[in-house]
Amino acid sequence: MTGIDDLPVRDELRGKSPYGAPQLDVPVRLNTNENPYALPEPLVERIVERVREAARNLNRYPDRDAVELRTELAKYLTKTGKHAVGVQNVWAANGSNEVIQQLLQTFGGPGRTAIGFEPSYSMHGLISRGTGTGWISGPRNEDFTIDLAAAEQAIAENKPDVVFITTPNNPTGNAVPPETVLALYEAAQAAKPSMVVVDEAYIEFSHGDSLLPLLEGRPNLVVSRTMSKAFGAAGLRLGYLAADPAVVDAVQLVRLPYHLSAVTQATALAALEHTDTLLGYVEQLKTERDRLVLELRAIGFDVTESDANFVQFGRFDGENGSHTAWQKILDRGVLVRDNGVPGWLRVSAGTPAENDAFLDAVRELKKEQS
Numbered sequence: 588m589t590g591i592d593d594l595p596v597r598d599e600l601r602g603k604s605p606y607g608a609p610q611l612d613v614p615v616r617l618n619t620n621e622n623p624y625a626l627p628e629p630l631v632e633r634i635v636e637r638v639r640e641a642a643r644n645l646n647r648y649p650d651r652d653a654v655e656l657r658t659e660l661a662k663y664l665t666k667t668g669k670h671a672v673g674v675q676n677v678w679a680a681n682g683s684n685e686v687i688q689q690l691l692q693t694f695g696g697p698g699r700t701a702i703g704f705e706p707s708y709s710m711h712g713l714i715s716r717g718t719g720t721g722w723i724s725g726p727r728n729e730d731f732t733i734d735l736a737a738a739e740q741a742i743a744e745n746k747p748d749v750v751f752i753t754t755p756n757n758p759t760g761n762a763v764p765p766e767t768v769l770a771l772y773e774a775a776q777a778a779k780p781s782m783v784v785v786d787e788a789y790i791e792f793s794h795g796d797s798l799l800p801l802l803e804g805r806p807n808l809v810v811s812r813t814m815s816k817a818f819g820a821a822g823l824r825l826g827y828l829a830a831d832p833a834v835v836d837a838v839q840l841v842r843l844p845y846h847l848s849a850v851t852q853a854t855a856l857a858a859l860e861h862t863d864t865l866l867g868y869v870e871q872l873k874t875e876r877d878r879l880v881l882e883l884r885a886i887g888f889d890v891t892e893s894d895a896n897f898v899q900f901g902r903f904d905g906e907n908g909s910h911t912a913w914q915k916i917l918d919r920g921v922l923v924r925d926n927g928v929p930g931w932l933r934v935s936a937g938t939p940a941e942n943d944a945f946l947d948a949v950r951e952l953k954k955e956q957s
């Protein structure tokens with residue numbers, strides 16, 4: 588049988604694995620930080636209406652610049668982000684993964700490097716590899732906060748072209764203080780200057796504010812966002828960024844023409860009409876997230892402070908400790924995530940009933956262990 592490595596694939600792809608969170612059919616799935624609430628029926632109806640309208644024009648290419656959608660996204664950011672942005676500051680693509688890919692195609696690429704502070708979102712490294720950008724794994728403290736001095740040093744030494752800062756961070760859940768982001772931006776400008784991408788995929792779940800106001804006067808800063816989490820629309824595939832208009836112009840050099848289908852644009856516009864309802868679910872999830880933190884601690888687990896819709900808990904000692912625990916939780920019908928952070932697992936906040944099922948499973952696990 589022919590394997591990948593028998594093909595003339597690029598050297599840097601040899602022996603590598605694709606991104607692969609398990610998609611298992613189990614009763615309680617709390618492993619990919621999805622929103623557990625299905626879209627409300629009035630929104631489903633509105634999507635059908637908007638898509639029906641779009642379908643009548645599917646013989647034509649979609650609006651290549653997605654102007655209406657970007658205008659509505661800009662309004663959403665202005666309303667919630669304490670910073671006014673316009674259509675010229677916003678760009679959208681198929682999930683924030685594609686936004687990140689376009690940024691790396693524009694500012695990274697062969698002969699260039701990107702840095703992230705790990706553990707963090709694994710796709711930053713994978714998309715770097717996919718775009719031929721060298722990946723540098725920057726440090727973090729034991730408690731998963733960013734070690735500012737070490738991070739500044741890593742930037743000064745490596746002079747990366749792109750710096751990723753994920754806040755709230757995935758998989759650990761903690762937010763990065765704005766002062767740290769500012770200091771890293773300054774370090775990146777002094778070293779190169781380089782682009783700093785603040786990945787705010789989970790910002791709507793945070794106790795703190797978005798870093799959008801930092802965009803003022805910082806043309807090398809980008810804030811990336813997604814409708815996959817707070818908007819409960821992971822299946823839609825819609826991500827976006829806010830930045831200086833020059834960045835929006837620059838990514839258009841690499842985007843495929845008509846990358847956002849008319850169906851995607853119509854669906855996203857319908858979802859944006861229901862922002863208030865969807866953000867109501869976010870409030871419920873924040874309450875559930877805080878409950879998970881408290882209950883996990885009460886059971887006796889260590890828990891990393893969370894500003895996201897998921898919680899990192901541990902510790903599971905011994906070789907393969909976290910993977911063994913992951914399997915035992917799965918045996919009880921609950922799928923959580925083993926992100927490969929030794930000793931720790933991650934659980935996404937689900938509905939109250941799903942979270943109860945998870946807490947029952949880990950309570951039993953703890954009893955077994957003691």
Ligand code: PMP
Binds near residue numbers: 708812825
């Ligand atoms: N950034 C972070 C930090 C994430 O955790 C995720 C999804 N897991 C993404 C970006 C990508 O999200 P999407 O492509 O669905 O917008």
